[in-house]
Every structure is written in C-alpha cells, then in structure tokens.
Amino acid sequence: MAKMSSPTETERCIESLIAVFQKYAGKDGNKTNLSKTEFLSFMNTELAAFTKSQKDAGVLDRMMKRLDVNSDGQLDFQEFLNLIGGLAVACHESLTSSRKFI
C-alpha cells in the first residue's frame, strides 16, 4: 500500500496477516496455499503458546481438516483467515465473559 502517512493499527494488521501467510505458504511448493507441513510450522511458531497448551495431540489435524473447507489438503488465504478469525473470536469471548465477574 503506497501511502505518505504511516499505516493505522488496522492497516498494519491487514499487512501483517498477508505477510505472515506468504512467509509460511512460501516455504515449499505452491506459494498461494499452506500445505499441512506449512500449517504445522505456522502453528508451532506463530501460535506456539496456543499449540503447546493443547493436551490432545490430534487437535492440529482436526483443525486443518475443519479449516480446509474445499478439502484440497491445503489452506488458501481465506481459509487461513478463518483460523485467525476463530481464534480472535474465542479470545474476545473469553475476555468479555471473564470481565462479567470482575
């Protein structure tokens, strides 16, 4: 985005989400999709705190399957955003529900 002023927080987020997707999608083969290996690499690096907190070893497999809406064994950018959105909603709900008890 070519602009004179510095980006707002929301613009920075949009740029970051694109950059992080391209970083992991570019690790092998098709650069416009996350393969299962690239998805695992993303989850174990960018969302390591979440991933390590999961006691069930099959959770990433199930997440990949649920996110892969068109069942092509890969995640495109829209499918990747559904993951980010799902985590953000869970985070937001946990914050707003805990506030009710304060």
Place this chain on the structure above:
Amino acid sequence: MAKMSSPTETERCIESLIAVFQKYAGKDGNKTNLSKTEFLSFMNTELAAFTKSQKDAGVLDRMMKRLDVNSDGQLDFQEFLNLIGGLAVACHESLTSSRKFI
C-alpha cells in the same frame, strides 16, 4: 494473554483486532457491538485511506448492510472480522495478481 515471552506477530494482530474493535464499540451504548455511527467512525479513522478512495458516497452504507448478517443494525465482533477478512483478501489478491506482470 499472560505470557512470559513477547507475543508473535500473529498474536499481536489478534490482540490488536480485539483492542480496535473494543475501542470503537465502546464509544456509545452497547459495548459489544459497533453501531452505524461507530462503524463510520472506525472506517473514517482506521481505514481512512480506503474510505477516502471510494468515489461512491453510498459505499459505506452498502458495506454496513452486507456485513450486518443478522440485520440487527449493528456489527458484532464476528461481523467486524468479516470486514477485516474481506479487505485482507482483496489486498492479497491485488498483490498476487500484480506480481504476475512483473
């Protein structure tokens, strides 16, 4: 999110999206939704470059209507994320399609 290590870029983005939603949703009335006024305030501040580039004055009205899936006249966090996702996908597609010609 209480953690010892500094957040990753993806975690920072998730936190930022929640914070920016809460900032604008908290401006008046119901703090868990963006009213039309709050949505316009968000668009004119956080996404001013996009908003100013729209030649059609009715575009924000139509965006609000399309995003408001449950037609309650407000945007909840999930509906807000659909806006961010839609913009990110449009941005990503514009970047990847322009690269084909370089």
